[in-house]
Amino acid sequence: MSTQPHNTAYRSDRLWLAAMVHRVSGVLLAAFLPLHFLVLGLAIESEGQLDSFLQWTKSPLVKLAETGLVLLLAIHLLGGLRVLVIENMPWRNGQKRMATLAAAAAVGIAGVFLIALL
Amino acid sequence: MSTTAEATIDVRVWRGGEKGEYQSFAVPRRDSQTVLDVVTWIQRHADPTLAYRFACRVGVCGSCAMTVNGRPRWTCRTHVSKVIEDGRVEIGPLANLPVIRDLAADLTPFFEKWQKAEGTFVPSRTRHEPLETISPESPERQAANAAIECINCGVCYAACDTVRWSPEYFGPAALNRSWSLVNDVRDAGNLKRLAAAASNGGCHNCHSHQSCEQLCPQGLNPTASIAGLKRRTMQAYIRGEIS
């Protein structure tokens, strides 16, 4: 028995997901970027602290977290460019392909970053 | 009568108003059967009290839209084969609108928003003046034509989560209509129309999800129309034509 007349299967459509991923990446960036800078700021207040901080950044967990941040940045940047193109350029078809390409490129950028860190 | 068991579809149909429940029916499967055929079969053979709406049955009037397996569709032109999932079809009223009863949604807010978006033609000439000659090839006419074949079915409105999340939003159909008129050189109501498009319920709410464009049965592209309005209202604002 259901008391809701509508279900929302259209939310699994690729373009809807693309818009939502873009949004969520923005929220997560707003939450984690300040944290990132805060840690950075605290760590470099004195020289000794900087050394221990640099040591700390070598831990795998931090590397993974930084990669996550880069992934979020790439997603949000490419997602934003996608919206700018949609809203400011003449319409082009193949929007689903564009969304997929943007997602793949974001993952690629984060992957390259991770490899460079290792 | 055939001796083999007849193939049936497991159909769940919304019964009630805003509150209610899905009711199951076993409906015989037919070749080239549309979702509207299914609903009509239920009303004729299982429960004559089922409320739903249709008129033309050929994709012209725009009155038969319902939610089918979670997506808004024009039911008279939607084949069961296209939407059936594991032998099941779930049919509900259009989303983002009040439910009158069963499958009939109240489209009043949808049409009120056309009015709020200034979606009515404002003539620039009186009947005593000669008709304006418009070249079908002119860019303005082509832009107006691109958005003009709307049948007011409400599919895009039901598919738009921005409508769901901000109830004052005019929605894709009204703004698509507005864009068509903005490009109509015979129309004299553009300043008021652009001011409406730039108002709280207007085009800048749109997140370019493109659910409207993906599901419009007429193949229209409200997302592109709304993007056009976003640019045009911005220009008008910079020129000081609207505030």
Ligand code: SF4
């Ligand atoms: S593109 Fe705009 S109007 Fe269309 S579904 Fe998305 S938010 Fe709604």
Ligand code: SF4
């Ligand atoms: S724009 Fe398309 S989906 Fe929206 S009301 Fe018009 S015909 Fe229906």
Ligand code: FES
């Ligand atoms: S009944 Fe007229 S469009 Fe479906």
